Amino acid sequence: MTVxxxxxxxxxxxxxxxxxxxxNGKHARVSKATIDRVLEIAERLGYVPNIPAxxxxxxxxxxxxxxxxxxxxxxxxxxxxxxxxxxxxxxxLRHRGYHVLLRGIERDxxxxxxxxxxxxxxxxxxxFTDAQIDRIRIDGVPLVAIDSYSANPRTIGVRTDDHRGGxxxxxxxxxxGHRRVMFAGPPYEGMGVVGxxxxxxxxxxxxxxxDASKIVREEVLTSFEDGRALGLRLLRDHPDVTAVFxxxxxxxxxxxxGVAEAGGxxxxxxxxxxxxxxxxxxxxxxxxxxxxxxxxxxxxxVARIILDEIERGExxxxxxxxxxxxxxxGSVAAPRR
Amino acid sequence: MTVxxxxxxxxxxxxxxxxxxxxNGKHARVSKATIDRVLEIAERLGYVPNIPAxxxxxxxxxxxxxxxxxxxxxxxxxxxxxxxxxxxxxxxLRHRGYHVLLRGIERDxxxxxxxxxxxxxxxxxxxFTDAQIDRIRIDGVPLVAIDSYSANPRTIGVRTDDHRGGxxxxxxxxxxGHRRVMFAGPPYEGMGVVGxxxxxxxxxxxxxxxDASKIVREEVLTSFEDGRALGLRLLRDHPDVTAVFxxxxxxxxxxxxGVAEAGGxxxxxxxxxxxxxxxxxxxxxxxxxxxxxxxxxxxxxVARIILDEIERGExxxxxxxxxxxxxxxGSVAAPRR
DNA sequence: GTGAAAGCGCTAACAT
DNA sequence: ATGTTAGCGCTTTCAC
Numbered sequence: 174m175t176v177x178x179x180x181x182x183x184x185x186x187x188x189x190x191x192x193x194x195x196x197n198g199k200h201a202r203v204s205k206a207t208i209d210r211v212l213e214i215a216e217r218l219g220y221v222p223n224i225p226a227x228x229x230x231x232x233x234x235x236x237x238x239x240x241x242x243x244x245x246x247x248x249x250x251x252x253x254x255x256x257x258x259x260x261x262x263x264x265x266l267r268h269r270g271y272h273v274l275l276r277g278i279e280r281d282x283x284x285x286x287x288x289x290x291x292x293x294x295x296x297x298x299x300x301f302t303d304a305q306i307d308r309i310r311i312d313g314v315p316l317v318a319i320d321s322y323s324a325n326p327r328t329i330g331v332r333t334d335d336h337r338g339g340x341x342x343x344x345x346x347x348x349x350g351h352r353r354v355m356f357a358g359p360p361y362e363g364m365g366v367v368g369x370x371x372x373x374x375x376x377x378x379x380x381x382x383x384d385a386s387k388i389v390r391e392e393v394l395t396s397f398e399d400g401r402a403l404g405l406r407l408l409r410d411h412p413d414v415t416a417v418f419x420x421x422x423x424x425x426x427x428x429x430x431g432v433a434e435a436g437g438x439x440x441x442x443x444x445x446x447x448x449x450x451x452x453x454x455x456x457x458x459x460x461x462x463x464x465x466x467x468x469x470x471x472x473x474x475v476a477r478i479i480l481d482e483i484e485r486g487e488x489x490x491x492x493x494x495x496x497x498x499x500x501x502x503g504s505v506a507a508p509r510r
Numbered sequence: 511m512t513v514x515x516x517x518x519x520x521x522x523x524x525x526x527x528x529x530x531x532x533x534n535g536k537h538a539r540v541s542k543a544t545i546d547r548v549l550e551i552a553e554r555l556g557y558v559p560n561i562p563a564x565x566x567x568x569x570x571x572x573x574x575x576x577x578x579x580x581x582x583x584x585x586x587x588x589x590x591x592x593x594x595x596x597x598x599x600x601x602x603l604r605h606r607g608y609h610v611l612l613r614g615i616e617r618d619x620x621x622x623x624x625x626x627x628x629x630x631x632x633x634x635x636x637x638f639t640d641a642q643i644d645r646i647r648i649d650g651v652p653l654v655a656i657d658s659y660s661a662n663p664r665t666i667g668v669r670t671d672d673h674r675g676g677x678x679x680x681x682x683x684x685x686x687g688h689r690r691v692m693f694a695g696p697p698y699e700g701m702g703v704v705g706x707x708x709x710x711x712x713x714x715x716x717x718x719x720x721d722a723s724k725i726v727r728e729e730v731l732t733s734f735e736d737g738r739a740l741g742l743r744l745l746r747d748h749p750d751v752t753a754v755f756x757x758x759x760x761x762x763x764x765x766x767x768g769v770a771e772a773g774g775x776x777x778x779x780x781x782x783x784x785x786x787x788x789x790x791x792x793x794x795x796x797x798x799x800x801x802x803x804x805x806x807x808x809x810x811x812v813a814r815i816i817l818d819e820i821e822r823g824e825x826x827x828x829x830x831x832x833x834x835x836x837x838x839x840g841s842v843a844a845p846r847r
Numbered sequence: 848g849t850g851a852a853a854g855c856g857c858t859a860a861c862a863t
Numbered sequence: 864a865t866g867t868t869a870g871c872g873c874t875t876t877c878a879c
Contacts, residue, residue, distance in 0.1 A: 175626065177856055188866045193858065204864060221627045225565035226856035229871050234562060239612070248809075249597035256593055260586030263614055273612045275576070277600055289512065290558045397793055430795050453790055456734055458767055472585075514872055525850045530874065541848060563872035566855050 176218045184214050196222065228292055236272050237262075237479055238287060238296040242305065243277035253451055255299050258319055261472030262297060269480055285311050295479045298328065303365050315482035317475055322365045330492035331475050335366050338464040338497040339373025342418045342446045345462065345499055347381030349444060350507045351416040354378060355389040357403060357428065358420030370420050370448065389414055397427040404431020408442055415508035416444035422451040425461055429504065440506035450500050459503025471495045513555045521551050533559065565629055573609050574599075574816055575624060575633040579642065580614035590788055592636050595656055598809030599634060606817055622648050632816045635665065640702050652819035654812055659702045667829035668812050672703050675801040675834040676710025679755045679783045682799065682836055684718030686781060687844045688753040691715060692726040694740060694765065695757030707757050707785065726751055734764040741768020745779055752845035753781035759788045762798055766841065777843035787837050796840025808832045
């Protein structure tokens with residue numbers, strides 16, 4: 174029923190190994206004539222390689238896993254950003270003959286189990302906390318951690334230049350003339366993403382002459398609802414604040430909605446700047462000014478690193494930071510007087 | 511290095527087959543004492559089954575693929591809806607010992623190749639057009655097509671009750687008193703999703719006494735920008751229209767933005783109703799009234815069908831439609847006078 | 848209830 | 864440039 178290497182070998186009058194070599198592009202070892210003949214027969218017979226067999230024999234699978242932590246609820250519900258990363262990486266890998274296994278991780282040890290059980294060639298760790306990445310003890314397989322600031326030498330971090338992103342946001346507000354600003358984001362997680370953005374933001378503000386001690390920090394969860402709640406009370410509770418930097422677009426959009434609901438106007442009463450440049454940042458009125466990362470570059474980088482490690486075995490290297498840029502829409506203006 | 515069945519067998523003083531049976535829960539064939547002993551040793555040794563080996567020997571993989579078409583760009587960039595489906599199904603399958611392979615499809619024949627090459631146990635087809643589903647000629651593997659109205663007997667359709675969703679939207683507008691309404695959606699694709707929504711919508715309107723010939727149909731792509739463009743000219747071009755049903759939330763949100771930009775108000779000058787109940791429908795001011803589908807039920811149903819087919823071999827059955835309900839927020843009100 | 852034999856389809860490591 | 868030998872770790876089949 175199913176066509177295998179030996180079928181082709183029989184018809185071509187060569188050994189199975191020769192066919193295998195042809196199929197795997199080890200053309201150095203086979204004559205041109207044989208290659209052509211084998212290829213032609215394979216094509217005619219409709220040969221499809223058996224992946225499990227190849228994985229078993231070679232103890233490598235051509236599979237890279239996308240590992241995502243699952244919470245109590247259990248469902249993988251990744252952010253738009255994660256979707257873009259996984260979707261983009263899948264394309265690069267597919268074009269190079271690799272496949273992507275999607276796997277939710279409930280307990281730490283499932284990472285190692287998955288890698289061993291599948292003879293995975295590599296794994297991408299998405300949305301894990303730095304603490305989780307720190308705990309990883311797996312060697313021999315390239316592990317790329319997205320948006321992580323863990324110092325774990327067994328993983329390679331690929332992330333946005335969050336510090337510079339924060340700086341851009343701060344500089345944008347300061348340049349517009351704001352001197353009383355707010356930083357709204359989730360609670361600090363060590364020197365992770367949020368910490369970097371905060372540092373960069375503060376540095377830019379200070380460099381522009383803002384009194385650092387006057388920067389208001391609000392801890393809010395990264396959700397529309399929490400942003401809205403903040404927006405509703407912001408103008409009343411902080412009458413001196415004229416601009417806010419939210420560490421995520423959803424949050425910023427929520428703040429804008431809350432401010433509007435409370436009768437305020439953006440950017441009339443309050444300037445708002447976000448981070449991520451999600452679709453939604455273009456859906457508001459006015460559009461949300463935000464810090465964007467170059468997703469194409471990020472995705473290409475992740476794929477490149479994994480592939481290089483797998484095929485050329487180039488050892489782990491320093492974390493990679495990707496550039497950011499400011500997208501100016503309409504939510505930032507001069508402070509009210 | 512790696513622990514295998516034979517290692518456990520050695521230590522337990524039984525044959526490999528017995529260990530295999532224990533591991534696969536074929537407890538009928540093994541004595542309780544042996545089961546316990548084997549399990550204990552496996553645990554102690556840290557046994558992890560080798561998936562490729564099992565797939566090769568059993569010619570079934572415990573893998574279900576999530577197949578997604580890729581366009582020219584090449585990247586998998588699925589909608590929030592697709593993300594929810596895949597993420598949710600992954601959880602159900604994982605808990606039953608299955609895995610999800612994520613695969614972009616460029617050409618039709620890649621579907622069959624992927625299924626054969628991996629000995630896939632099943633596949634879920636996401637975001638394919640009805641025409642693509644129609645063309646599928648694969649037997650022996652459960653194929654679940656999401657949101658498809660194809661009549662291909664080799665696939666099982668799982669979809670939203672779009673007709674009823676359209677009806678709910680129409681009834682909602684008619685009940686609020688609207689008699690001049692617009693239907694905005696992408697070009698008709700046979701009797702697919704859009705056609706169903708249109709049919710249901712029109713039927714509800716007519717049932718409520720709306721003159722069917724007066725229902726305006728606008729063909730727009732499902733994007734914020736196209737919605738916005740429509741919103742910008744809507745009040746001017748169609749001064750008699752007092753309400754619009756958009757077949758997708760992004761579109762509805764775009765329309766709301768366009769209307770606002772043109773100086774109109776929602777729902778003062780125009781009522782708007784969407785479809786999908788995406789997050790963004792809650793982000794607007796006022797909130798978007800929209801038709802929601804029960805995603806949890808949908809995901810559970812997809813998983814159930816695949817698993818039933820795989821494990822009990824229950825043949826293909828009729829398509830499954832899942833319920834919808836209206837979510838009333840603030841974008842629908844009585845027509846202006 | 849348990850086990851021995853045979854092989855799934857492929858590749859690594861040598862031959863030749 | 865091509866072939867041979869030996870598995871990879873597991874399950875199937877059938878015997879005990």
